[in-house]
Amino acid sequence: MRNQIIMSMLTGATVLVSTLLGAAPARSAAPAQSAAGVDVPAEFGSDWHDPVTAAPPVTRPEHAKACEVTVAEAQFRDFTPYEGTYAPPAGCGKRWSKVVLRLDGKVKGRQYDRLGHLHIGGVEVFRTSTPQPSPDGIAWSVEKDVTRYSDTLRAAQPVEMLIGNVVDDTYTGVLDVKVTLTFYVGRPTAKAAATVPDRVLTLQDGNTLIAPRNSERVVAEVYATGSGGGCEEYWYLTVPETAPYSCKAHGGPYREVQIEVDGQLAGIAAPFPTVWTGGWSNPFLWYVVPGPRAFDIQPIRYDLTPFTGLLNDGRPHRVEVSVVGVPEGQSGWSTPVNVLVWQDEKSAHVTGALTEVRAGDLANSSTYTPGTEHRLDTEGSHRLTVTGHVDTSHGRVTTTVGRSLANTSVHTWSDGENPDALDARWSDDETVTVDGRGPARTTRTQRLYTMDGTTTLGAGDRLRTVLTLGDRATVTETYGGRRTAWSRLDDTYTGDATYTAFVPRDQRHAVGTTRERYRLYGTGGCYDRSLVSVQGVLTEDRRAC
Known part of the structure; x- marks a missing residue:
């Protein structure tokens, strides 16, 4: 009807x-x-x-040394996942006071809202959905504190990310996405440290x-x-x-x-x-x-x-x-x-x-x-x-x-x-x-x-x-x-x-x-x-x- x-x-x-x-x-x-x-x-x-x-x-911690690592960079235009390898940051050790994930995305044309996820070493560290674009194009960003996944991030890991979508003559929007992790060297406060597990399984x-x-x-x-x-x-x-x-x-x-x-x-x-x-x-x-x-x-x-x-x-x-x-x-x-x-x-x-x-x-x-x-x-x-x-x-x-x-x-x-x-x-x-x-x-x-x-x-x-x-x-x-x-x-x-x-x-x-x-x-x-x-x-x- x-x-x-x-x-x-x-x-x-x-x-x-x-x-x-x-x-x-x-x-x-x-x-x-x-x-x-x-x-x-x-x-x-x-x-x-x-x-x-x-x-x-x-x-973010003030006056702390920081290292940035690119975890994923892809243009999503179908239901094929991005696959890559994560390596811990060189020069920032293995103990961090905070780890911040940032997604930067852009898209233009026509596209549906899409659901996406990011796995590092099999651990789901981020789940998101996307905005719908204008014909002229939009850009957006998302930040997330992922310090609690430090155990996973201390070693090299496989990366898998997917924002499944359809791109054709009608739905023209290609999702151009980059995800980074920024590591801040230092010891967290006692209260913050208590929220960080020893293992992530x-x-x-x-x-x-x-x-x-x-x-x-x-x-x-x-x-x-x-x-x-x-x-x-x-x-x-x-x-x-x-x-x-x-x-x-x-x-x-x-x-x-x-x-x-x-x-x-x-x-x-x-x-x-x-x-x-x-x-x-x-x-x-x-x-x-x-x-x-x-x-x-x-x-x-x-x-x-x-x-x-x-x-x-x-x-x-x-x-x-x-x-x-x-x-x-x-x-x-x-x-x-x-x-x-x-x-x-x-x-x-x-x-x-x-x-x-x-x-x-x-x-x-x-x-x-x-x-x-x-x-x-x-x-x-x-x-x-x-x-x-x-x-x-x-x-x-x-x-x-x-x-x-x-x-x-x-x-x-x-x-x-x-x-x-x-x-x-x-x-x-x-x-x-x-x-x-x-x-x-x-x-x-x-x-x-x-x-x-x-x-x-x-x-x-x-x-x-x-x-x-x-x-x-x-x-x-x-x-x-x-x-x-x-x-x-x-x-x-x-x-x-x-x-x-x-x-x-x-x-x-x-x-x-x-x-x-x-x-x-x-x-x-x-x-x-x-x-x-x-x-x-x-x-x-x-x-x-």
Whole structure:
């Protein structure tokens, strides 16, 4: 049907999904001027500001010797990976206070949003998606602190990078990408050093882990992304088979990423609802300001330390990741795993035991209500507590990890999926308590993700999308019950964009305003940056701290 909008997919395939609500905002009759004095065109042209995010840059050590190494340099025009060899930097030793990855990319013409990854020695050190280009061309960059992968980076390693795409007469954009690593010589602070593992492992044969026998802390990283040219790219909009909607899933939109050790549930997490740069039927929302995490996809972290005593027996153990809500064997999710290990250097073998695994019932219900306005109400929740101890050279250490997930969403749509709206929130609360010599140390992390959006196809095939996304987290550290550190993150994106659908690009007469404000403050200081773009022009870049 003409009023079902085709959303762009990372693989270049398309899927019929929703169009969502509201009257289109009026088009400007003539160029306007922003409060900052920047000329704003009446509508999007053939070029716009390079993509920019409000997220803070990676801090770098001052007055430290630095060495830069090029890890990958390629022009991606198909689904052939770049393959090369990484060598540690000459002249900067093997101990670094910080390692910073930087991707610089450029592309012009027409291209979909694409998902990419970088592996060094089999370890996934970076996962990203790409912006969509202007006809005249754009450039963008991404930075990431990769100090925690220092163990991998101390030796020569094979490199594999892929940003799969299609280049033909229609999709002409070739992704020209360069990735570098900058190494800073010196000793990290004691707190920073504690975050850098002794070993970084990958799973053998996809699901087998053999841990060092003197491990005392184990954390798994899972770069979980729903993508791949099907409805799992928009998993939060899926409905049960009984509801009349174009994107269906076995049990509705509830998703939960689980990790198991030898068949035993070891960790649960809510996936972040990433919106790629073609998402919600409207690329004009994302041309300048992408959604949170779109360019730097963060892994889910699971503290598996309670299982360390079991893992230290020198035998292979099965570690498997699955996604609740996706039928077994169905494609649509990628879940590569890294395993970070901290070792007891004074022990050859650290013994211990898993003492408790207490999982609550998984609640997952979606209720469909038919009518002139179709409605799907979804509620999901789950709890897990795991406790274990290890007997180290510095005494017995007991670790308890508790995690609590909750998801509520209201999805409404009319016949023809026009309008189509979603109001959803996901909470993921985690508490890790480490009790050994001295008072217990507790870290509590409260995550909240929100999505509130509507798309509508109005008169003259004018498609309008209005969307707000939120990425929030509060972290509190206590020692013996007294707070020692805290931080609070609030990354909020809002967008409102309209264009004429079903016509060539130069006839879309698109208008749009996007905003992002990223605030991070606590005992470590304050960061506050706001961006505003109108018709592709960056009209505000303000810092408040």
